[in-house]
Amino acid sequence: MGKRKRQVPKALQEEEGKIVGMPQKRHYRQRAHANPFADHSLDYPNSPASMDWHAHFPAFYPPPPQSNQDIDMEVQKKVEFADIGCGFGGLLIALAPMFPETLMLGMEIRVSVTQYVSDRITALRLRCRELENQSTGDTDVQEEANEEHKDGPDEGKLTKTVPGGYQNVSVIRGNAMKFLPNFFERAQLSKIFFLFPDPHFKARKHKARIISPTLLAEYAHVLRPGGIVYTITDVKDLHEWMAHHLSAFPLFELIPSDDLRDDPVVEQIKTSTEEGKKVERNGGEKWVACFRRLDDPVR
Amino acid sequence: MSKYPLTRLIFGREASIALAGPHIFVLDSRTGNIRCSTQNISDQSQPHSGGPIQFIATDVDFVHIATIAGDKKLVVWNLSDLQVLSSREIPKRATGLTFTRDGQTIIVSDKFGDVFYYPLHPPPVEETVPPPAPPEPEPSTKRSSLVAHDNKHGELILGHTSIITTFLLTPDEQYIITADRDEHIRVSWYPKGYHIERYCLGSTKFLSALCIPQSDHSVLISGGGDPSLRVWDWMSGKLLGEVPIFEHVRPFLKVKPERKVKGGESGVGRKGRKKRGAKEGEAEKPAEPKAEGGGAGEGEGEDEEKRQNPQTEEAAERAEQQSSEPEDVLVVSKIASFNVEEEKMVLFSAVGASALFYFAYPLSDAPPRYVDFGKPVLDFALGTEGNSIWVSVDGQWHEPAAVNITEDGDVEMSNGPEGEVAVVRHIRWRDGQFHESATKDAPPLFTALNSSCLIEASHKDLAALELYSDLAFLPKSKREEEGEEEGSDPGGEDKQKDKRLGVRALGRQKARMALLRKQNEELEEGQGASSSTGAKGGIKKMVCLRRGFCVNMKGKFMVKV
Numbered sequence: 001m002g003k004r005k006r007q008v009p010k011a012l013q014e015e016e017g018k019i020v021g022m023p024q025k026r027h028y029r030q031r032a033h034a035n036p037f038a039d040h041s042l043d044y045p046n047s048p049a050s051m052d053w054h055a056h057f058p059a060f061y062p063p064p065p066q067s068n069q070d071i072d073m074e075v076q077k078k079v080e081f082a083d084i085g086c087g088f089g090g091l092l093i094a095l096a097p098m099f100p101e102t103l104m105l106g107m108e109i110r111v112s113v114t115q116y117v118s119d120r121i122t123a124l125r126l127r128c129r130e131l132e133n134q135s136t137g138d139t140d141v142q143e144e145a146n147e148e149h150k151d152g153p154d155e156g157k158l159t160k161t162v163p164g165g166y167q168n169v170s171v172i173r174g175n176a177m178k179f180l181p182n183f184f185e186r187a188q189l190s191k192i193f194f195l196f197p198d199p200h201f202k203a204r205k206h207k208a209r210i211i212s213p214t215l216l217a218e219y220a221h222v223l224r225p226g227g228i229v230y231t232i233t234d235v236k237d238l239h240e241w242m243a244h245h246l247s248a249f250p251l252f253e254l255i256p257s258d259d260l261r262d263d264p265v266v267e268q269i270k271t272s273t274e275e276g277k278k279v280e281r282n283g284g285e286k287w288v289a290c291f292r293r294l295d296d297p298v299r
Numbered sequence: 300m301s302k303y304p305l306t307r308l309i310f311g312r313e314a315s316i317a318l319a320g321p322h323i324f325v326l327d328s329r330t331g332n333i334r335c336s337t338q339n340i341s342d343q344s345q346p347h348s349g350g351p352i353q354f355i356a357t358d359v360d361f362v363h364i365a366t367i368a369g370d371k372k373l374v375v376w377n378l379s380d381l382q383v384l385s386s387r388e389i390p391k392r393a394t395g396l397t398f399t400r401d402g403q404t405i406i407v408s409d410k411f412g413d414v415f416y417y418p419l420h421p422p423p424v425e426e427t428v429p430p431p432a433p434p435e436p437e438p439s440t441k442r443s444s445l446v447a448h449d450n451k452h453g454e455l456i457l458g459h460t461s462i463i464t465t466f467l468l469t470p471d472e473q474y475i476i477t478a479d480r481d482e483h484i485r486v487s488w489y490p491k492g493y494h495i496e497r498y499c500l501g502s503t504k505f506l507s508a509l510c511i512p513q514s515d516h517s518v519l520i521s522g523g524g525d526p527s528l529r530v531w532d533w534m535s536g537k538l539l540g541e542v543p544i545f546e547h548v549r550p551f552l553k554v555k556p557e558r559k560v561k562g563g564e565s566g567v568g569r570k571g572r573k574k575r576g577a578k579e580g581e582a583e584k585p586a587e588p589k590a591e592g593g594g595a596g597e598g599e600g601e602d603e604e605k606r607q608n609p610q611t612e613e614a615a616e617r618a619e620q621q622s623s624e625p626e627d628v629l630v631v632s633k634i635a636s637f638n639v640e641e642e643k644m645v646l647f648s649a650v651g652a653s654a655l656f657y658f659a660y661p662l663s664d665a666p667p668r669y670v671d672f673g674k675p676v677l678d679f680a681l682g683t684e685g686n687s688i689w690v691s692v693d694g695q696w697h698e699p700a701a702v703n704i705t706e707d708g709d710v711e712m713s714n715g716p717e718g719e720v721a722v723v724r725h726i727r728w729r730d731g732q733f734h735e736s737a738t739k740d741a742p743p744l745f746t747a748l749n750s751s752c753l754i755e756a757s758h759k760d761l762a763a764l765e766l767y768s769d770l771a772f773l774p775k776s777k778r779e780e781e782g783e784e785e786g787s788d789p790g791g792e793d794k795q796k797d798k799r800l801g802v803r804a805l806g807r808q809k810a811r812m813a814l815l816r817k818q819n820e821e822l823e824e825g826q827g828a829s830s831s832t833g834a835k836g837g838i839k840k841m842v843c844l845r846r847g848f849c850v851n852m853k854g855k856f857m858v859k860v
Contacts, residue, residue, distance in 0.1 A: 027806035046482070047500035115807065122814050178460045178481055181498045207411075213448060214413065214458025217487070221495040250493060297494055299473070 022123050025088055025274070028116035035208075044179045051183065053078075056170035057103055079103045079184065082222075083193040084176045084210060087274060089117035091195060092169045093124070094272035098264065100164025102190075106171040107183075114173040121166055127158050128165035177210065180218050187224035191265070194231045196275035199238040211242040213249065220251040220293055227293040228255065232269050232286055234279045239287035252291040260290055301761055302753040304722060305691045306351070308680045311361045314378060315744060317723075317752045320351040320760060323364065324752045325378060328683065331747030335381045338754065346374040346383045351764050354393055358402030363419065365405050367393045369763075373407065373417060373452075385421050387452040395466050406475075407453065408463040414477060414492065415453030457492030459483065464507045464523070464773065469533075470516050476533060478506035480773060484521055486533050497536040502529060505773045512636035512660055514643045520660075522631030522647060524774055530662065540662050544647070545629050547656060547667045553675050553696060554651030555625035556771035628770045633679065636660065639686045639728045646688065648676045651767050655679055655690055655726075657733075670733045672724055677766065684742075687727045694722035695761055723748040 045051035054061040060077050081099070083092050086106030095104060108114045174183065197210045206212075211231070219229060229252065231242045246252045260266045270276055270286055279286055303320035310316075310328065317324040324336045337345065347368035354367040357378060364376040371392060375384045391409035398405055405417045448455050461479035468475050468489060474496060475489040484499040484506060504524030511519055511533075519533035526545030531538055630650040637644050637657070645660045654669040655676055674692040682689055725736040725745050738746060 023810045024806060027803040027810070029803070046503060047498075112807075119807070119811060119814060122818070123810075126814065126817055181483065181485075182500065186495075186497065207448070212458075213455060213493075215460065217457060217493045217495055220493070221498075250491070297488070297491065 023116055023119040025116060028088075028112045030110045030112045044174055044182045046182065048078075048181075048183055048185045048188070049073075056105070056172065057167065059165075059167035060103060077101075077103055078188055079105045080189055081105070081191045081193070082107060082176075082184065082189050083195070084180075085109070085194065085197055086117065086171060087113060087195075089120055089171060090273035090276070091193060091268060092117075092171070093120070093166070094268045095265065096164055096166050096169040097162035098268075100162075100168055102168060104169050105183075106169075107174045107176045107180075108171060109173065109175050111173060114171055117171040121169055121171065124158070124166040128161040131158065131161040132165070177215060180222055184222040186221055187227075189223045190227045192219055192223055192227070192229050193269065194229070194242070195269055195273050196233055196279075197231075197238070197242075199233070199235040201235075201237075206241075209238070209241065211245050213245055216245060216249045216252070220249070223293045225293055225295045228263075229291045229293070230265065230269050230288075231290065232276070232288045234275075234284040234286050236285075236287060239289060243289045246289065246291045250297070251294050253294055255290045255292050257288070260288070263290075266290070300755045301695050301758065302722075303351075303756040303760065304677055304693045304695060304764070304766070305748065305752060306764065306766070307355050307678050308689050308691050308723070308748070309355070309357055310680055310683050310689065310744075311357075312683050314361050316355065316357060316364065316378075317748055318352055318355050319752055319754050320756055320764065321345070321347060321349070321368070322754055323352070323355065323366070323376075323381060325381060326744060326747055326752075328744060331743035331745070331751075333747065333751055334379070336752075337381060340381070344383075346376075346386050347372060351760070354396040356396045356398055356405075358398040359400055360402060362402060363398070365396060365398065367396055367407065373405065375405070375419065387417065387421055389415070389453070390448075390450050394463055397466075397468065399468065400472060406456070406466075406468070408466050408477065410462050412459035412461050412463050412479060413448055414456045414458065414463060414466060414475070415450055416456055416490065417453045421452055455492075456490060457485075457487050459485065464505060465509050467509050467511065469511060474533075476509060476511075476519060478509055478521060478523070480505040480775065482506065482523075484509070484519070484531070484533075486536075497534060499529075499531045499533055499536045499538075501538050505775065507769065507773060508631040508634045508647065510634035510636060510645065512643070512645060513638055514636065514660065520634050520645060522634055524629055526629065528631065528634070528647065542658055542662065542667065544631075544649075544656065544667055547669065548629055548649050548652050548654075549627050551652040551654040551669070551671060552627050552629075552649070553653050554767045554770065556628055556767070557625050628774060630769045630773055632769075635679070635681065637681060637688065637728075642728070642731075646679065648679055650769050651675050653692070655688070668732075670726055670735070674720065675767075682725070682742075684727075686729070687725060687736075688733070689748075690724045690726065692720075692722055692724065693766060694720060721745075721749045722753070 052064055054063045057077075080102050081092075081095065081104035083089075083104070083106040086092055086108050089106055092104055092106050106117055108117065172183070194210055198208070200206060200208045223229065229246065231239075231246070233239050233242070243254070247254055266288065270288065271280070276286070303322070305317045305319050307318035308316070313328055314334065315326045315328045317326065322337045324338075325334045326332065327334055347366065348370045350369040352366045352368045354365075356365050357363065361378050363384070364378050364381075366374050366376070367389065368374075369392070371389050372386050373389050373393075373396075374386045376382060377384060389407060389409065391411045391413070393407050393409050395408040396405070403419045405419060406414060407417065408414045448458065456475065457477065459477060459479045459481075461481040461483070463477050463479050466475060466477040472489060474486050475492060476484065476486050478484045482500075482502040482504060484502065486496045486499065488494040488496060499519065499521070502521065502523060502525055506521055506523035508522040509519060510521075517532055517534060518539065519531045520528055521531065522528045522544075527541040527543045529538060530540040530542070628651075632648050632650045634645060634647040637646050643660050644657045646655060646657045648655055653673055653675050654671040656667045656669045658667040659665060670690075672690060672692050674694065674696050677691045677693050679688055679690045681687075721738075723745065725741045726733040727736060728734075736745065
């Protein structure tokens with residue numbers, strides 16, 4: 001918190017004529033804890049099919065109401081990566097250019113944090129368009145780039161567009177513990193991320209942990225066989241808890257760390273989130289555990 | 300003096316069971332004689348301490364009875380002599396109870412959203428290894444699986460993150476279908492409940508009743524707060540049809556919840572409000588991280604346990620609250636299929652409604668029909684004759700006009716003469732409709748149920764039954780958007796936040812306005828420019844072609860892999 005305190009925020013300065021700036025995290029800070037069991041006034045679709053995905057991925061879904069073309073659900077692209085509790089969106093923003101053809105969605109229960117990520121994605125998409133539209137690399141671009149942006153050197157100086165133009169990433173405010181099946185169909189996802197989840201240290205709060213024997217059934221349901229659950233935390237107890245429950249769950253098996261070496265995603269989960277960077281700064285340790293979704297049981 | 304209504308009736312060829320408050324009656328189905336009842340047992344020997352029995356179930360062969368009461372004990376009895384065979388503690392208040400077909404396993408759902416199974420008889424004491432001493436954040440992973448879903452006696456089948464309001468096993472017992480307050484119907488394997496087969500999604504309100512009709516085991520009928528019942532192919536999750544019922548039930552709703560408008564969120568002391576008349580909004584309060592007493596997960600239903608006599612509580616707190624009009628709330632309480640002669644139909648009842656409703660299944664266009672009993676229906680059950688239904692009504696309920704306030708300020712219900720209205724009714728299907736049986740036409744059980752099973756109960760006892768609490772408890776209210784204060788904050792942070800609020804909100808707003816402006820500019824440009832090729836311009840409409848190809852900003856095709 002202390003690091004972010006500033007005097008008269010630059011946001012209050014005039015922005016006219018400047019290139020659109022990235023949203024600043026300090027305007028969106030919210031307390032880390034929100035009770036997932038309470039009835040927030042959340043919007044969630046009745047079912048995955050009734051969700052307006054066009055609002056999130058206009059480049060991939062036709063606008064409703066569907067025109068003469070029905071969406072052929074067999075080939076319609078759907079979200080494949082889900083970042084549960086995506087926080088400020090660091091992972092998704094890093095992954096989006098790596099997998100430009102893959103739709104990815106962050107779910108976050110906190111209002112303003114979701115708003116931050118949403119604004120950030122909007123800004124990035126616009127930025128990419130602007131960059132594409134500029135035929136030559138103007139020097140203007142470089143100057144204005146570092147202006148408003150304090151949150152990460154990379155995108156502030158976004159000097160060229162990235163593959164996919166961030167059209168494949170979006171965020172939604174939602175309660176993943178309660179309503180995951182409302183957003184994703186059976187076996188839809190290929191990756192689920194649980195990065196630095198709330199440890200809920202007290203024993204009586206353990207049931208609020210995002211990994212539990214009961215919730216694992218839901219994660220297994222939306223994740224396709226062969227899909228991967230990625231977990232990382234700096235709390236050893238939580239790491240052991242998650243590893244234990246996932247290992248004990250009949251539909252998941254641990255991926256040995258050797259096998260993870262080839263996965264470019266693993267590096268991102270360690271470094272690209274705000275939480276991850278915080279742990280680095282404080283010299284903490286990070287524990288990674290990844291699990292593969294096994295095939296469905298047969299009778 | 301008031302009497303306990305019979306909250307549950309179960310009929311078998313030889314024996315029938317009636318539940319009256321804390322007492323069980325086992326009657327001979329032919330003669331109506333009481334074979335045994337818990338009334339005869341001394342108070343000390345009662346396995347359930349005080350309070351009414353909330354759930355009762357029997358196995359298919361009427362050998363054992365299982366009961367659960369507010370004391371969170373699962374008690375197994377011998378049906379023939381009501382001898383108590385075992386008593387086990389369950390971790391949370393139960394919301395459903397059933398035997399498996401072989402009678403060897405008991406399944407219990409609870410308010411936390413878990414479903415456990417228990418062997419019929421607990422294993423002998425020597426064999427049980429007591430779980431290691433209680434928990435604290437010691438990083439021992441061996442026990443950690445116990446900590447979240449702790450249960451000494453039962454095994455976890457599955458869990459929802461919401462109160463499971465009802466569940467059933469499919470007839471072949473290969474699947475278990477569970478439904479919750481958050482509109483989910485989930486079909487999971489049984490006993491490997493960790494494998495979800497399907498969700499049946501589409502309900503817009505809580506679920507409270509499920510039924511698989513006898514004539515078609517691939518179909519599931521669900522009901523709850525939605526104005527229609529839904530019919531599903533549960534294996535595929537596909538919705539097959541709907542049956543609008545609300546307008547048909549509405550005229551018979553005798554009991555309505557009084558929903559209070561909540562006062563301001565932050566100002567009123569949250570900790571102070573512990574005991575309330577049934578109101579699900581309150582149930583959220585202790586769920587806020589601030590409260591020490593209840594953990595987060597318990598918040599949803601915890602308050603129910605603390606709820607006292609709604610009448611006096613409500614009266615007392617009415618002054619503080621702005622009370623709103625009583626509204627009609629639909630809570631489907633039970634759905635059952637009934638095949639008789641050539642007819643196949645589905646019966647259902649609703650909490651607080653005085654009629655039993657039925658409609659033809661397979662579905663036709665005809666609206667549901669009804670049999671009105673004048674007083675709220677509490678339970679109904681198929682009789683063993685094959686063409687009859689037994690219905691239990693709330694004999695203590697009276698038209699509001701009959702309530703007097705005496706000089707002392709006591710609320711007094713004016714009762715009609717005792718024998719006037721039978722609390723258990725009997726209807727037979729004949730010639731295309733139901734006919735209510737008069738005493739002389741009814742089986743001997745009829746008289747027995749209406750006379751010998753009536754136990755005295757005080758007002759407090761009756762209130763403890765919480766017969767209509769679901770009307771207020773199950774519906775969810777949309778709380779107003781709390782803005783940034785979601786999930787509550789301790790006081791200290793509030794002040795800090797308030798100061799910075801202005802700055803932050805302003806900052807966000809500015810950024811967003813700039814973005815929007817930018818977006819609009821581009822949109823306008825894009826519309827002005829020529830459409831097809833990738834000329835310099837703003838946002839091109841993204842066209843999603845049939846095969847999933849995509850056109851990007853420059854008009855280049857991006858091939859879907």
